[in-house]
Amino acid sequence: MHEFSLATGMIEAACEEARAVGASRISSITCRVGILRQIDPELMCTAFEMVAAGTPCEAAELKIVTMPVRLACPGCGHHFDAYGYEWGCPTCGADATCLEGGDELELISLDVEEHDETALAGGGVR
Ligand SMILES: [Zn+2]
Numbered sequence: 001m002h003e004f005s006l007a008t009g010m011i012e013a014a015c016e017e018a019r020a021v022g023a024s025r026i027s028s029i030t031c032r033v034g035i036l037r038q039i040d041p042e043l044m045c046t047a048f049e050m051v052a053a054g055t056p057c058e059a060a061e062l063k064i065v066t067m068p069v070r071l072a073c074p075g076c077g078h079h080f081d082a083y084g085y086e087w088g089c090p091t092c093g094a095d096a097t098c099l100e101g102g103d104e105l106e107l108i109s110l111d112v113e114e115h116d117e118t119a120l121a122g123g124g125v126r
Pocket of ligand 1: 073074075076077078089090091092093094
């Protein structure tokens with residue numbers, strides 16, 4: 001269940017960012033998660049909702065962009081995405097390729113509402 005700690009970290013970072021720009025609410029958060037993190041997106045969204053309750057992220061929509069494993073071949077310099085466990089170089093057939101990505105976890109964008117919500121209460125008829 002490491003989704004909870006990841007969601008917590010994500011929300012803390014998002015709230016900090018929102019505070020820095022003077023936003024009162026965050027409407028959506030986009031993050032990039034490498035496939036090697038083995039995140040369950042559904043579980044991540046559930047964790048996010050639970051952790052976000054009572055924070056400026058409360059109503060935010062979480063968008064997760066899953067990143068594939070990216071490899072580089074030191075032999076021929078070819079860069080490619082790997083799927084499954086086929087990590088060999090498709091160009092020259094070398095087995096010893098270097099991991100370049102696929103284990104990231106980053107906040108890539110944030111949509112915020114910059115105005116304070118003014119309560120429209122009162123002034124009712126009768
Ligand atoms: Zn190669």
